[in-house]
Amino acid sequence: MDTRVSGPETFIKKFNPKEYYDSYYALDEGAMLEERTDFILRNLHEIFSSGVVKGNTLIDIGAGSAIFELLSACEVFTNIIISDFLEQNLTELKKWLKKDSNMLDWTPYVKFVCDLEGKSANLEEKEEKLRQTVKQVLKCDVLKKNPFEPLVLPPADCLIGCFCLESACKDMATYCNTLKSLKDLLKPGGHIIIQSALNGTFYYVGRKKFHPLTTTKKDIEKAVIEAGYEILKFVVKQSRSHNSDYDSLYCVHARKPCSL
Ligand SMILES: C[S@@+](CC[C@H](N)C(=O)[O-])C[C@H]1O[C@@H](n2cnc3c(N)ncnc32)[C@H](O)[C@@H]1O
Numbered sequence: 617m618d619t620r621v622s623g624p625e626t627f628i629k630k631f632n633p634k635e636y637y638d639s640y641y642a643l644d645e646g647a648m649l650e651e652r653t654d655f656i657l658r659n660l661h662e663i664f665s666s667g668v669v670k671g672n673t674l675i676d677i678g679a680g681s682a683i684f685e686l687l688s689a690c691e692v693f694t695n696i697i698i699s700d701f702l703e704q705n706l707t708e709l710k711k712w713l714k715k716d717s718n719m720l721d722w723t724p725y726v727k728f729v730c731d732l733e734g735k736s737a738n739l740e741e742k743e744e745k746l747r748q749t750v751k752q753v754l755k756c757d758v759l760k761k762n763p764f765e766p767l768v769l770p771p772a773d774c775l776i777g778c779f780c781l782e783s784a785c786k787d788m789a790t791y792c793n794t795l796k797s798l799k800d801l802l803k804p805g806g807h808i809i810i811q812s813a814l815n816g817t818f819y820y821v822g823r824k825k826f827h828p829l830t831t832t833k834k835d836i837e838k839a840v841i842e843a844g845y846e847i848l849k850f851v852v853k854q855s856r857s858h859n860s861d862y863d864s865l866y867c868v869h870a871r872k873p874c875s876l
Pocket residue numbers: 624627631677678679680681682700701702705756757758759777778779780781783784
């Protein structure tokens with residue numbers, strides 16, 4: 617069995633945003649969120665409502681077709697840039713921003729975050745706020761020294777990325793180099809929040825199997841420190857998924873030193 621990390625060609629040919637949504641995000645009416653989305657949204661809510669992370673610009677790296685990861689960020693930032701490697705994902709993101717009749721439905725996630733914020737009556741207001749705050753949808757390739765080449769973006773205050781680096785990087789050396797390139801996108805003192813799964817060797821998107829980089833907490837900690845960040849918080853939660861063999865989820869919140 618080939619368990620090498622799935623490369624860019626595999627993503628271009630096999631990653632279908634609708635199948636991804638159906639595999640991980642589609643919910644029956646009234647159903648609870650899956651553990652992984654619950655984990656991600658609670659961490660983002662906690663970090664962004666703490667007042668520790670501030671500024672104007674936030675970049676979401678490898679967003680896929682998902683906007684839900686930005687629902688807390690739009691309360692803090694005035695300029696959000698969403699990015700992904702795949703045209704098919706950028707198309708889905710634009711559909712949601714334009715309220716296309718075929719857009720993906722993120723309402724349960726909007727409700728979840730509004731509940732966390734104690735504003736459950738305002739789902740439409742929340743969606744509008746996010747739509748107004750997303751100023752650009754850009755193609756990115758985190759494996760490039762400048763992931764937004766040929767664009768040169770002004771330095772950002774915060775970067776977030778969920779389940780992206782394990783998808784893009786073939787080994788821990790690449791993961792660490794990618795973190796270094798991402799650091800160049802940040803202002804001194806800027807924040808990075810990376811969330812993903814540990815010890816996974818595969819995940820399904822529909823019936824298609826993808827192989828991420830298999831990581832441990834130690835690997836990630838070492839890479840973040842070697843890449844030159846200060847770790848502010850590292851949370852690990854044991855968790856299982858019906859679509860993958862990971863055994864836990866992680867959230868690392870780190871900062872680019874002010875002196876750089
Ligand atoms: C498992 S999905 C995660 C999507 C979304 N962030 C989420 O949490 O559901 C992995 C994402 O990484 C993106 N990706 C893969 N290689 C990449 C690269 N070299 N640069 C940027 N994104 C990449 C894919 O296009 C895909 O959207």
